[in-house]
Amino acid sequence: MVGVRINHHQLARAMKASDIDLLLILLVVNLIKNLGHRYGSVIDAVSVAAKFAVYLTYLEEGKNLRRTGFLHHVEPRRVKEIVGEFEDLVQRGEPLHLLGSIEPSYLIGFSYIWLEKFPMQGDESRLKLFNLTASERLIVEASIAANLPKCLAIREDQMYSLIEELHGKSQDSLPLEKRTVFSDALAEHAKFRLLESGTVQEIKLNPKLSAYILAKTDYSPRDRQARIHTMIQDLTRYFEGMYAWVDEDPEVMRGIETLGVLPEQKDAAFQELDQLVRDWADKYHSEAATQQIALQFLISRHVDVLKI
C-alpha cells in the first residue's frame, strides 16, 4: 500500500484521541508531513514556545523566579536560565526564532541555486555533464517532459553539494546555538523530500549512475505558497478571535451552520453567500469608525467524526 494517503484525523479518532489531542495532531502532523519540517525542528520549536510562556509569566509575576517556577512546575534555577535566554534575545534585538519560515529554507531555495550553478546555454543538451552516446542521450531525453526549467541534469554528488551550500546559507541567518552541522543524513533527507515533492526527478542511467533533473522551479508552486501563508494568517486570527470569544469579549461573534446542499445547488449557494457577506460589509462599513473588525468565514465538509 505504498503511496496510500492515510486520514490522520480518522486514525487518531479511531485511537480515541481527545479533542485537544486531535488539534495538536493536526498542527504537528501538517507541519511535518505537508510543510516538510523535520521531526526534531518541530520539537525544538515547541520547546521555545513553551519557554516563551514561562518568560511571559515571569514578566507578569513581577520577575519572581520562585513564583514562576511554581506556576509552571519548573525549577527556579531552570526559570532563571530561560529568562536569561530571552533577555539576551531582547537586548541584542535578535529575532525570536522557532521554525522561522513556513517551509524549510533549504528546500525553498533549491531550484534557484541549481539554475544559477548549472544553467543550460542555448541549444546544448540537458545531459551535457554525462558521458552518453548520441542514441543513449536521445532515449533519455525522450523520457523527459518538454517544458522543464532551463538547467543541466546533474549527478548525485553535485546535488548534495547544492544542498550543502543551501544549508550553509540558511545557517548564516540563525543564531549560533540554533545552527546544525551538515551531515549525510540531512543530505539524504533533503534529497528524498525533493524527489517526493516532484521538484527533482531521478533517471537511472545504469545501476550505479543516476541523472537528476530539476522538474519544477519551486519546492511548492508559488500560488500554493501564497495559500499556505494565507492559511497560517487566517488560523492565527481565528485562534485569537476564539480565545477572545471564550472570555466573552463583546466585540466577538462566533457562529456555525451545518446544512446539506445538493451538488447542483452548490455553486449558487457559495456565490450567494459571498455576495451576502460583501453587501453586509458595505452596508455597515464606516470610514469614521476607529476600530476595525474582521469577519472570517469558511465553508467546508461537515465531518461527522467530530461529533463522536
Add this chain to the structure above:
Amino acid sequence: MVGVRINHHQLARAMKASDIDLLLILLVVNLIKNLGHRYGSVIDAVSVAAKFAVYLTYLEEGKNLRRTGFLHHVEPRRVKEIVGEFEDLVQRGEPLHLLGSIEPSYLIGFSYIWLEKFPMQGDESRLKLFNLTASERLIVEASIAANLPKCLAIREDQMYSLIEELHGKSQDSLPLEKRTVFSDALAEHAKFRLLESGTVQEIKLNPKLSAYILAKTDYSPRDRQARIHTMIQDLTRYFEGMYAWVDEDPEVMRGIETLGVLPEQKDAAFQELDQLVRDWADKYHSEAATQQIALQFLISRHVDVLKI
C-alpha cells in the same frame, strides 16, 4: 508590575517572530497559561504528535523503515521503536494519549473532592477545623464572601492530601509509562494554580498558619469549560477546512471581510449577519443531500499587527 497581562502576540511580533512561529506560540502559550497544562506535559504531547506523523508516513510508505527515516530525518532504528509503540497501542486498543483533556484533570476535580471530604453540616462554622476564639472567628468570617460552596476551611497539609488523592485518581486512567510520581513540587504547582485561578482562597491566621477556603465549585466555570470545548472543536474544523482550501478542494470556500463599524451600529450589524447566515442556510438546505457542509464564521477585532 505584578499581575500585569502581557500581550504575547505583540511581544512575539516585536521580537520579529514569523507567521508560523506566532501560530505555534499562540497554541503553546494558551495551553500552558490559559488551560493550565504543565510545561513538561505540553512538550511530551507534541513529541507524541510528531511520532504519530512518523507512524503515518511509515504506513503510507508501505512499512518501509528506511524510507520513513529519510523522509523525516530520523534514524531507521528510531523509526522502528516509534512504530512499535503505536502498533502496541493499536493492538491493545489503548487510547492515543497526548494531553488527554482540555484542562489538567487534577485541577478540574478539585472542588468535588473537597466538598465530599469536608462538607459543612447545617449551621456549623466554616472554620470548625481551626482552633480560634469566638472573636477571631467572627473577624475571619467577616472577610469571607457570603455565597461560597458549603464546605469547611482546611489546613495546607489537608489541601495537599486532596491534591495527592486527585493525582492518584488521574494516574489510574493513564497507561503505565505516562504515569508520574507525586512530588512536593507538583503539589505546590497545583496549589499555586488553584490560588491563581481563584478556585481557592488563602486566609493567613498567623505567620505560620493559613486557612484555605474553597471559593468556587469549578476550576473554571462550567459555561467557560463548554466554550473552551467549542473553541477546540471549531479550531480543529477550521484547521482541516483551511488545509483542504490550500489543496484547492472545490467543496471549500474561504473568505474574509475587514470593515470599520461604528460602536452604535455594532449590535445591529452582528444581529443582521446572524440572520442573513441563518436564512441562507434555510434556503439551500435539502434533506435529500448526502454530503453535509459546515459554515463557520467569526467576527473579531482586526489586528493590524498581523499585517506587519
